[in-house]
Amino acid sequence: MLQPPPAEPGMREEEVDTPALLLDLDAFEANLDAMAALLAPTGAKLRAHAKTHKSPVIARLQMERGAIGQCVQKVAEAEILAWGGIPDILVSNEVVGPRKLARLAALARISRVAVCADGAEQVAAYEAAAEAAGIRLPVLVEIDIGAARCGVEPGPPAVALAERIAGSRHLIFGGLQAYHGSAQHKRSPAERAAAIGGAAEATRRTVEQLRQRGLDCPIVGGAGTGTFPLEAGSGVFTEIQAGSYAFMDADYARNESPPPFRHALFVLATVMSRSIPGVAVVDAGHKAVAVDSGLPLVWERPGLRFAGASDEHGKILVEGGAAPVLGERLRLVPGHCDPTVDRYDWYVGVRRGRVECLWPVAARGAMA
Amino acid sequence: MLQPPPAEPGMREEEVDTPALLLDLDAFEANLDAMAALLAPTGAKLRAHAKTHKSPVIARLQMERGAIGQCVQKVAEAEILAWGGIPDILVSNEVVGPRKLARLAALARISRVAVCADGAEQVAAYEAAAEAAGIRLPVLVEIDIGAARCGVEPGPPAVALAERIAGSRHLIFGGLQAYHGSAQHKRSPAERAAAIGGAAEATRRTVEQLRQRGLDCPIVGGAGTGTFPLEAGSGVFTEIQAGSYAFMDADYARNESPPPFRHALFVLATVMSRSIPGVAVVDAGHKAVAVDSGLPLVWERPGLRFAGASDEHGKILVEGGAAPVLGERLRLVPGHCDPTVDRYDWYVGVRRGRVECLWPVAARGAMA
Numbered sequence: 001m002l003q004p005p006p007a008e009p010g011m012r013e014e015e016v017d018t019p020a021l022l023l024d025l026d027a028f029e030a031n032l033d034a035m036a037a038l039l040a041p042t043g044a045k046l047r048a049h050a051k052t053h054k055s056p057v058i059a060r061l062q063m064e065r066g067a068i069g070q071c072v073q074k075v076a077e078a079e080i081l082a083w084g085g086i087p088d089i090l091v092s093n094e095v096v097g098p099r100k101l102a103r104l105a106a107l108a109r110i111s112r113v114a115v116c117a118d119g120a121e122q123v124a125a126y127e128a129a130a131e132a133a134g135i136r137l138p139v140l141v142e143i144d145i146g147a148a149r150c151g152v153e154p155g156p157p158a159v160a161l162a163e164r165i166a167g168s169r170h171l172i173f174g175g176l177q178a179y180h181g182s183a184q185h186k187r188s189p190a191e192r193a194a195a196i197g198g199a200a201e202a203t204r205r206t207v208e209q210l211r212q213r214g215l216d217c218p219i220v221g222g223a224g225t226g227t228f229p230l231e232a233g234s235g236v237f238t239e240i241q242a243g244s245y246a247f248m249d250a251d252y253a254r255n256e257s258p259p260p261f262r263h264a265l266f267v268l269a270t271v272m273s274r275s276i277p278g279v280a281v282v283d284a285g286h287k288a289v290a291v292d293s294g295l296p297l298v299w300e301r302p303g304l305r306f307a308g309a310s311d312e313h314g315k316i317l318v319e320g321g322a323a324p325v326l327g328e329r330l331r332l333v334p335g336h337c338d339p340t341v342d343r344y345d346w347y348v349g350v351r352r353g354r355v356e357c358l359w360p361v362a363a364r365g366a367m368a
Numbered sequence: 369m370l371q372p373p374p375a376e377p378g379m380r381e382e383e384v385d386t387p388a389l390l391l392d393l394d395a396f397e398a399n400l401d402a403m404a405a406l407l408a409p410t411g412a413k414l415r416a417h418a419k420t421h422k423s424p425v426i427a428r429l430q431m432e433r434g435a436i437g438q439c440v441q442k443v444a445e446a447e448i449l450a451w452g453g454i455p456d457i458l459v460s461n462e463v464v465g466p467r468k469l470a471r472l473a474a475l476a477r478i479s480r481v482a483v484c485a486d487g488a489e490q491v492a493a494y495e496a497a498a499e500a501a502g503i504r505l506p507v508l509v510e511i512d513i514g515a516a517r518c519g520v521e522p523g524p525p526a527v528a529l530a531e532r533i534a535g536s537r538h539l540i541f542g543g544l545q546a547y548h549g550s551a552q553h554k555r556s557p558a559e560r561a562a563a564i565g566g567a568a569e570a571t572r573r574t575v576e577q578l579r580q581r582g583l584d585c586p587i588v589g590g591a592g593t594g595t596f597p598l599e600a601g602s603g604v605f606t607e608i609q610a611g612s613y614a615f616m617d618a619d620y621a622r623n624e625s626p627p628p629f630r631h632a633l634f635v636l637a638t639v640m641s642r643s644i645p646g647v648a649v650v651d652a653g654h655k656a657v658a659v660d661s662g663l664p665l666v667w668e669r670p671g672l673r674f675a676g677a678s679d680e681h682g683k684i685l686v687e688g689g690a691a692p693v694l695g696e697r698l699r700l701v702p703g704h705c706d707p708t709v710d711r712y713d714w715y716v717g718v719r720r721g722r723v724e725c726l727w728p729v730a731a732r733g734a735m736a
Contacts, residue, residue: 002370004736006736076371094640094641096639096694097385099385100385119694148644149644149678150643150644150649150681270465272464273462273487276517276518281518284735287706310517311441312735313518327464338679339654343711345733365371365711365732367652368374
């Protein structure tokens with residue numbers, strides 16, 4: 001069941017029911033503007049990643065500020081964006097299975113959709129689905145530039161797969177997908193620069209080898225919030241796939257030089273027990289905030305430390321500062337924004353203490 | 369948005385779209401029967417915890433096999449159960465805030481509802497809400513028997529709070545809530561026995577002190593899947609609040625003597641990339657399976673090890689046995705069942721390879 005919204009426009013932030021997913025609109029808009037300003041001189045375009053926000057509303061706001069389209073990881077996410085009016089969607093991932101492929105191909109009637117491949121078997125399945133739907137489907141070759149997850153090797157294996165796509169009647173070679181996921185969260189700028197330097201070089205070499213075979217890359221896409229200035233400045237990448245930049249999270253903030261964005265996303269929680277001395281228990285645990293990249297931080301309350309989560313409780317240790325009282329609201333900065341957003345049905349947009357808007361997390365749970 | 373069901377009754381398991389939350393109905397029913405058989409000789413009753421399953425359908429099946437009611441952690445969960453026809457619901461947790469309390473009190477018109485307190489301020493708020501709704505609300509005193517999260521100290525502080533409840537015009541003293549969460553996952557039976565031994569003793573002492581003040585405990589509730597034979601055998605606890613027993617998870621299975629239940633809950637995933645040698649990537653990552661209590665296990669596929677998750681991908685290392693092929697389905701045993709269930713809109717009930725039923729995870733996301 002869809003949960004009822006925890007607030008109404010016009011309410012004060014203290015009246016919002018908890019746990020709630022709070023979007024600080026001033027910070028969020030500043031982040032969209034900051035990304036546009038940072039990318040403008042590079043020539044690289046933003047194709048923002050909707051796996052972070054899962055919202056056609058946010059996608060439209062990103063596109064009003066210069067994003068040329070959206071990425072998703074799943075067909076079910078592509079559906080929500082396409083149905084919500086987003087015209088250009090890249091599934092930056094492999095899609096396996098005839099039902100999913102039929103759903104993806106059906107979207108090509110209302111939006112431009114593209115998908116990635118890292119094997120000949122997938123290319124054959126994409127060709128069959130595109131033929132059945134009577135469309136031509138752009139397919140990018142995903143190359144493995146360091147994450148050792150999906151992707152073919154850069155260079156000749158990538159070229160061979162691209163030629164197979166280009167030679168398929170109902171497919172169009174769409175370019176390269178080159179995302180170095182594990183580089184996003186390396187702590188020091190030097191480590192990130194080394195990882196992306198190697199990745200960009202392998203990508204550049206592959207683009208060049210493709211050109212020699214007569215294959216141009218309409219898209220060379222990749223990068224994330226942790227590394228995008230490197231990819232954008234490389235001269236190789238044409239599209240930047242950052243997502244978290246719009247919200248930020250505690251893990252990105254822990255980097256030695258964190259990205260130049262503001263915390264815009266919070267889980268609003270209520271202190272529900274002050275029975276144990278030195279402990280404030282809030283109503284937000286594992287089901288309310290993702291801990292896979294570390295525990296959340298308590299926002300602007302020095303001396304309060306989120307020390308542990310159970311399913312429905314967060315345990316905050318009062319190590320200094322003002323002790324929170326029963327019923328008090330605390331803003332938590334999630335350790336990892338993407339899976340936190342996916343736990344909620346609603347964004348509560350706030351500006352200077354007032355609820356301004358409610359937006360559905362329309363692709364919440366869209367994993368298929 | 370509610371996600372469309374990933375299957376239809378009658379399908380073969382291999383046809384289910386992924387990721388999907390699979391319930392092996394034979395194992396699940398065996399677990400319900402096993403719990404009924406284990407509790408019968410003890411005299412303790414089962415009040416199963418719905419924070420695990422979040423489904424009025426499963427609650428009814430538990431009650432058909434002897435459970436006397438259900439627990440929940442949140443008012444929004446209580447609503448889903450009450451609306452789904454469950455007649456007896458204990459919120460085994462504190463509830464803070466007038467909106468939540470008004471919603472809880474409203475449920476008292478259609479189901480028996482009770483709630484817990486660990487402070488005088490909460491008791492006053494419960495009294496106000498019950499008076500406003502024109503009901504009498506049973507309130508249990510939560511005592512801290514080792515978790516150091518919520519709860520007052522056993523003994524005199526608990527008695528004082530119980531007297532405050534009993535002296536409130538619109539409240540009824542409902543008994544004691546005594547849950548030792550951290551004891552559930554201690555690895556050895558001896559550690560669990562030591563923890564629950566002390567907890568049961570503190571609870572017994574408090575019950576006795578209440579009786580001396582003329583206060584009987586209609587409910588002495590607590591326990592979970594990891595320790596319930598100890599509480600049930602203590603002679604103190606009248607109600608057992610186990611939830612995971614119906615499903616089981618990888619963390620409980622890691623105990624030195626795991627509980628006597630079968631794995632009934634799985635995340636069904638599809639192999640979506642076999643490009644990197646020795647790696648099979650599945651379409652289930654952080655958004656599909658909770659990792660807060662450890663990574664999932666690959667079910668009945670020795671040699672395959674789930675080695676890491678990112679948002680939408682699970683990385684499985686092929687260390688022996690048959691190598692999975694692209695498109696193959698794998699059953700994953702979640703590390704922690706409760707937050708995994710909360711990521712899905714549908715249970716896909718399977719029996720001997722066929723989909724038998726679809727049940728909504730009706731209280732998915734019900735955190736308020």
